Amino acid sequence: MDISTISVKQVSGVSALKEGELHAFGVFTVQDLLEYYPFRYEDYRLRSLSEVKDGEKVTVQAKIMGLPVLQRYGKKSRLTCKVMADEWMFTATWFNRHFLKDQLTPGREITLTGKWDQRRAQMTVSDSEFPDKGVIRSGSLQPVYSVGGNITQAWMRKTVGQALVQFGEMIPEILPEDLVRKYELMPRKHAILRIHQPQDSEEGQEARKRMVYEELFLFQLKLQAYRAMNHERMDGVQHTADNATVREFVRSLPFELTDAQKKVELEILKDMRSPFCMNRLLQGDVGSGKTVIAAVALYAAVKSGHQGAFMVPTEILAEQHVRSLTKLFEPYGITVGLLTGSVTGRRRKDLLGALQMGLVDVVVGTHALIQEEVYFRSLSLVVTDEQHRFGVNQRSILRRKGFNPDVLTMTATPIPRTLAITAFGDMDVSTLSERPKGRKPISSYWVKHDKMDRVLGFISREIEQGRQAYLICPLIEESEKLDVQNAIDLYVSMSQAFPDFKVGLLHGRMTAAEKEEVMREFYANEVQLLVSTTVVEVGVDVPNATLMIIMDADRFGLSQLHQLRGRVGRGEHASYCVLIADPKSEVGQERMKVMTDTDDGFEVARRDLALRGPGDFFGTKQSGVPEFRIADMVSDFAVLEEAREDAASLVGEEAFWTSPVYSPLRHYLQREQVLQGELID
Template identity: 75%
Template sequence: MTLSLEQIEVKNINGVSAQKQAELHAFGVSTVKDLLEYYPFRYEDYRPRSLSESKHGDKVTVEAKVIGIPVLQRFGGKSRLSCKLVAEPFMFTATWFNRHYVREQLTAGRAVVITGKWDQKRSQISVSDHEFPDRGEGKTGTLQPVYSVGGKITQSWIRKIIKQALEQYGELIPEILPHVILRKYDFMPRKRAIATIHQPEDSREGQQGRRRMVYEELFMFQLKMQAFRVLNRGRQDGVVHTVDNATVRQFVRSLPFELTDAQKHVELEILHDMRSPYNMNRLLQGDVGSGKTVLAAIALYATVRSGFQGALMVPTEILSEQHMRSLTRMFEPFGITVGLLTGSVNGRKRKDLLASLQMGMIDIVVGTHALIQEDVFFRELGLVVTDEQHRFGVNQRGVLRRKGYNPDVLTMTATPIPRTLAISVFGDMDVSTLSERPKGRVPISTYWVKPDLMERVLKFISREIDLGRQAYLICPLIEESEKLDVQNAIDLHIQMSQAFPAYKVGLLHGRMTSAEKDEMMRAFYSNELQLLVSTTVVEVGVDVPNASLMIIMDADRFGLSQLHQLRGRVGRGEHASYCVLVADPKSEIGRERMSAMTDTDDGFEISRRDLELRGPGDFFGTKQSGLPEFRLADMTADFEVLEQARDDVAELLRDSAFWTSPDYTPLRQYLQSQQIFQGELID
């Protein structure tokens, strides 16, 4: 039986030693399939061009002839080698740094091909690479792939090993896309496309290879999502909630505020899902403070009134305590009991709570990942709500879901995503969007200041605290770093404690234990601390209505969406609130981020601009969000391809031939490997 590429380990490739195999494992490369799909992120262009066609600062490759005597200068342990070359009609100086050995090779009249940065003003090229044609070296005239490497894995080694892998195993690369798709878009075969991405003859061929593989990535992603929905749409084994409109209206009228039009619309979507016999799997996304929690409360009320229990899982203890208090206030008049289960609940108290939960004496339980421990049982779990779902792993969310028999699932996130992108990305979920701000919420004034105005910022902090308010001061690092010249939390805490001896100043960062973080946030919440110096661990955290000032140091180091999340920590109460961005951005992106933050406080507009500036990988924080991590595709740049793949998959799944024809066997096998036929919810 012939092994597939995912079954062949990289050690089987000629030239891969046990040590190199271990180093490749560190890059997530274990099999030949992994290696062949370890694509370059750019190419070095070694195709010679005329200096007359090049602009100042361009990276160029030129064929030249040695006409001068090489001059070597040494300073300290470093060296600089200069030599006059001619590439008609230009005479110029080529400079090598710390490569003194090249001097012996630069003999008069010898041809050399050099690559480097063209300094037009000085008629000089700073050489990054060179080769001598009389040696038969092979980069000249080619596009060379550049991979993400490190440690003892060099560019030249990984290029050589990928070339070797293609020679040894290229014939085993299977075709996945059906003929109908290949014909429709005139795609090159998969084997050639992968080889072309690694070894393009020219840029056009490389683009054709990338075009095909980008489509394939997005097509397979959409296939997984949509097939799940098709296979489970007919399964009427979800929880059916029977609550009537009058009962829900009674609860909504008891709230101390009126729902916005957006909230009313989403409420209807959620209740419609809950009353159907199908599993609800809905994503509720909304800007910071848009009123997602109220909708979760309505859904939990509906589940209890239908005779079921509800669970709300949140990432931190202090946030779970806050939710528990607010839900208790809302539900107490209706005789609904709310329990709290976190790591701090232990001993007799925990045993009593677990017994009450199992007997159905607790209607709703709020908690952290403590909810998914083995000894937690429900009498009849009807609804699972997850707040800030990206803080939990896929497995954690799945465990909570399995504590009931196909309960409805409502997932909430405060990272707004443009709706069309959300629908394409979360193909297995229905998406509800809260784009309207609740009435009466005070807008947050945002200012951008340079670091030399820090004295004025300190006076601003002092003014707010003297008025009885509190302030956050955020910085990117915990401790001093030699690599980055940015403020760090520990130094800043010392400085602020000295600057404000009359105030209590707290310190919060990611290396503290959960208990220490919770204790610090509790002290800040109760106004025992007036100023909290913190890293981004407060990005998703507890509401402190009395906090009116958010200062963010080195603000250009943060992504736009992260800045917006941090800004959303203030403006939670009745007081006028402010966000001050302290930054002197060196990059255009940094300046654009500062401008965007001062231009708008609309989270959806912020997310749109963040996607434009950074792309979705950084924007979503893909590794922790559960969003797909594509090897080639970019959900922003390739969004039209994503939509096309979505439509093609939808059309394919409507065709009965998909489920029987041999042409679609590879796709059905892929779905089998993804356990789509088992009916497990995809996260």
């Protein structure tokens, strides 16, 4: 019998009602229950009060020395009693446990767990038990599970314990012996027992180490096996543009590609020329030149007789890309269209018709591109920018508008390579790790609000030298809840502070035409200081802007701050980022420190991940990042790397597909439907 097929109802003590409640936690089988791991442990091991710090939680063996005193306050009560542990006489206090009064008889042994207050010689008791009634918890580490509804900690502990008694011997080993030996892992049966019932913390850590590796290895095995089986199954468009044609376009660019850009360009063109579907993630720091790579790929698609689509998160960015692509493509007779929510009426109708007839070669747009009435004559390449802003479903809808078009996904939120592969599924990853030639590092400073006068002087000096500045704030209008600068007030005060300069205002509630006009004025240096909310965060490119000032910077996430900083430093002049913040929290202070320590996006991302954890970092619900049962993508990152290498080399061996040694793993893949070729996005 296989515990993955035995219903959880077979565990003694699980009623039909409780079974339904367990289903809500995703627990349907005995295996699900045994893999429902605790997220921490309560330490009920006995200690001496002499080694406990003030305010610490502790479990002690004590003797009752005095009569209990009960005080009532309406429905609430307070019970106190003198007890002795080691040589310490102290007062034990229980709240709302009046029913214990008759059991607290002088001379009786009692085990107490609670918070120790050394100054007052008292303990606030959270748990107590009498050894003469049979020890339940004390002396051990007790697992703490995520529970709710009618399922309590005590019931969960008892039920998991019962499942281990009934089915523990049936837990199969799934990892091959050589991997267990290589990492000195606990046998699976022993690890699952000890993760729920560790004798001590070292044993708990060893059990966790085993199950973390297994979980990450099995996840990577699914990806690698899917990849091996489907790499040659997903027929796509075979692009035919030759090297000479592409080289001619690259030579016409107004700058020379960096070595990193050339390497990435070759990787992408190789994928596009193969008859199979490309699925590639291009990640690079802010301003590393990803858009140029996208332009080369789109050029190759059009020169192969097809169309390309470029999906971006904001209208401002879409309009900017249309401008820059039109400039690059016009000499080659390639037409570029714009499709956003603001393109309506006749213009929209004409564009949709031209797309369907193939009269528009490249279309740039927001999520308006995935609406039902958008059809292409021959869509062969989809580029998505800042892909974490689009859900998995949005990306796949666009992909379905052609016959398995090649997909190039771009992100300026650089993340470690393996993490990128894990987060974004079955993708090849290209990384632009080099700054374009001539791109200068940006100097970053953190100042408190009381130094605002000096900041205004800095703005004035930069503008007098012919440069421009951004001033970013978190909110559009005043909010009673948040004491933060808002764009409209800030715009008014900056207009008064700089009567000789033109100050502009940009925020999300303006119409597309209003935003476009403000950005046009800023490009043309008719506006010298742009007060804006974060609508300028992604991709806006004004080479003459050298100063980025961010108000209440501690209210922004690290990757957002880094994106904003990347709006400057795009021209030949030295550029600066000034963070204005009085952070109250440690996290806020840490963010300011990271920003002033480094302007390397990969390092910023690594530290952001450590501060926030993967769920927030990727926006889990949108990006399809797996939520693991026990592994943590931040702290277990090194294990993830190892697991990926192990899975990839195993899948590459013929023995994996034939030898009986690996049949548990093949059985696992079968159960997960990977061998049926189910698509992993």
